[in-house]
Amino acid sequence: MKRILFALCCFAVCAVGAQKPNIIVFLTDDQDKESIGAYGADVWTPNLDRMAEEGMLFHNAFVTSTVCTPSRYSFLTGRYASRSTHDTFLHACPEGTQANPVFNVGLEPDNLNVGAMMKAEGYRTGYVGKFHASGIEGLNKPEDYAAFGMEFLSKKAAVSPETTEIFRKNELATRKLLTDRGFDWAKNVYLGNMIKPYADHNLEWTIDAALEFIEESKDEPFYLHFCTTLVHGPDAEWYRSMQNPLFSGEGELDAPVEPEGMLSRREILAELEKRGLNPEDGHAGYSWVDAGVGAILKKLKKLGLDDNTLVFFTADHGSHMKGSLWDLDGTCVPFIARWPNGIKAGSESRDLIQSIDIAATAYDLAGAELPEEYQLDGHSLTPLFGGKPPAGWRDHLYIELGTARAIRTKEFKYISIRYPQEKVTRMQRIPKERMLAELSPLGRLGIGVRGAANPNFWYEDGLYRIEKDPKEFNNLAGDPEYAPKLDAMQKILIAELESIGRPYGELIPGGNAVPPGQVDEQLELARQCMFQGKNIIFPGDAPGNNRKSD
Structure with a gap:
């Protein structure tokens, strides 16, 4: 076994104490920096702006890839997608051939990932929201779905109780897939992108599960991987989704979900109108995400977990230039970290960091021992948390x-x-x-x-x-x-x-x-x-x- 040694700056060392910090990763979909006030945008994102004021704002944060699957794989493993040994990837790119990391990457059954590794260190690990790194997306035959305990759904399926039942069955099967991959707990998850006929965002449905996990885990250190479907898709789609509170990843709900401490959709839209911000011009999505962040921060405060919880906010890649390796709105993403016990408030960093660093940071803070065969490409971010870059930080x-x-x-x-x-x-x-x-x-x-x-x-x-x-x-x-x-x-x-x-x-x-x-x-x-x-x-x-x- 190899130990991930702590590299904490003096500020964080004094603050960690006996209790290991809780860690929450709030991962959005297709989000650009210009959608967040802390980066100078004319938007309404008060909770994210407060996260930056009370934590650290990163200006040179990058993902490893600019489409969902390889990027999300790297968030979950701390390694490049080209290293994948999942059967789907090896079938597409056999060993000895040039790697082609696209939508063919999947989380391997060897469970060398953040959910399983943090669990081994005494953390309760949870997953909520969009997965899209299973290696089984894109299946188009009924027998393929059956192999994973799922049911094939026609693209022409209509809204109905029968369709909802299929959605619920498949959502439960996706939960099992995540717990089989090492997570203690999974709920309100999407296998991949939203699919018709219930292809509307429902942030409240996922935030409610996140709050449930935090409540259940309040007496032990926890790691939560939270992945919202927002802000994937056209701007107007986010506003349209707000009109369908019953649509979710488990089909049609019996009643709208109203998470504790989260602004309602009506309240978000009223605030945007008051500020002269058009909800159909992106603002519905940006402020909706922010309201979800606010609900999680309020929950942490209420439970007395606020000071010792490290919250990361970032995106799987940009929007306008996804599918390319350009910086702007592509590989360079918003990235904010808040941890009152371990990050100097109001800090900013222009050092080069990457999505693979989140798992490495979690392992560092947990004092994790990783198997020798675990190839970790990320760097722990803890040396940056004091506000001054360390000597010898990565140069590329x-x-x-x-x-x-x-x-x-x-x-x-x-x-x-x-x-x-x-x-x-x-x-x-x-x-x-x-x-x-x-x-x-x-x-x-x-x-x-x-x-x-x-x-x-x-x-x-x-x-x-x-x-x-x-x-x-x-x-x-x-x-x-x-x-x-x-x-x-x-x-x-x-x-x-x-x-x-x-x-x-x-x-x-x-x-x-x-x-x-x-x-x-x-x-x-x-x-x-x-x-x-x-x-x-x-x-x-x-x-x-x-x-x-x-």
């Missing part, structure tokens, strides 16, 4: 998605795309509509090409000087002046890839990895196209003559 981050990889330092960003041989062969044979989907790092249109709003999206190498070019518009990869920097960034990437143990293009030869330059014609075509969701406007197309990929 590694980020991945599908065929793309990135290295991010404070000054520079390097993005690489390398297509494996089978993808190259496929793109050279299939119709151009489908070929363009394959070119994206995610391998699909829609969210897979949101990053194409940046003209540098369709290049196999990109180098950006972040402090002078925060939107990453000026690609320096072909500039002779920056050739040494490009080489240095590639060497950092090679070291990360060697640690993971998978081939990648010419940087780590082997398996199905091939060098760049195989699909230059296809990339040139992509640079001439426009993308509107799943619609492609090819050069020479008449206006309105959009073609949709399969």
Whole structure:
């Protein structure tokens, strides 16, 4: 066994005392910094703003990936998704081949994850809300669902008692899946994204379960992984969801849920109207999330747990640039930590941190002993909690998605795309509509090409000087002046890839990895196209003559 040693600053050491801190991770979906007042946004988020005032606001917080599944896997394990040994991932990317972390990653049955590890250290561990890292999402056959104790539901299913019964059965099966993966307790969970006909957000339904878990765990240290479905989807969808309080992850409820200490939907909307903030322009979702944070903080205060509970608030990735490795509204996410006993109030950090650091921090604070085979990529954040960065803090981050990889330092960003041989062969044979989907790092249109709003999206190498070019518009990869920097960034990437143990293009030869330059014609075509969701406007197309990929 290897012990995760405490690295607490003096401020936190004196405060921890005999009682290990409780830990709550409040994880949102598709949320950008500009949705939170603490980051300077014109929104109404009083509880999150207070969290920042009473804790620490992080300005350089990043995720490991920018779609739900690989990102959520990393939150739960503290390691990169490319390390996954789940059967679904190994079927898609056998050992010895280039990794393709997308929606194929799942939490492994070896239970090397934060729920099981914290449980082993005497913590009561709970899970509420969206999972989306099971490795079984996307199943489309009744027999596939049956293997997990679930029932297949047609996409054409209508609102009915019979449909609700299926939802309830599947929700209970998802709870069992999470407890089988090491969590003590799970309730009010979604297997993945919300599905029709009950595809409306219901934050109260999940907050109520979170409060129940906190109440039941008040006499012992606890770890709660709380994942709301907000703010996934179009802005107006959040306001529309507010009109359906009975829709939930277990179908239609018998009555609306009204969690203790949480503002009602009516009260949230009234406050937005008073402030002149349009609920259909995103504000319903932003303030709704904030009200949920407020309910949890009130519960902690009421139970006398407030001072010794570390609350993290962050997002699985950004919104506008999900499916890409761009910083803004993509890999760089809101991140706030509050722990009165261990974090200096009003602190700010511009050090590079990442989603994998939350699990590492939890292990640090618990004094966890991890099995030798547990590969932990995260760093404990405790040295940052005193408000002063320690000497020797990390100088770069590694980020991945599908065929793309990135290295991010404070000054520079390097993005690489390398297509494996089978993808190259496929793109050279299939119709151009489908070929363009394959070119994206995610391998699909829609969210897979949101990053194409940046003209540098369709290049196999990109180098950006972040402090002078925060939107990453000026690609320096072909500039002779920056050739040494490009080489240095590639060497950092090679070291990360060697640690993971998978081939990648010419940087780590082997398996199905091939060098760049195989699909230059296809990339040139992509640079001439426009993308509107799943619609492609090819050069020479008449206006309105959009073609949709399969």
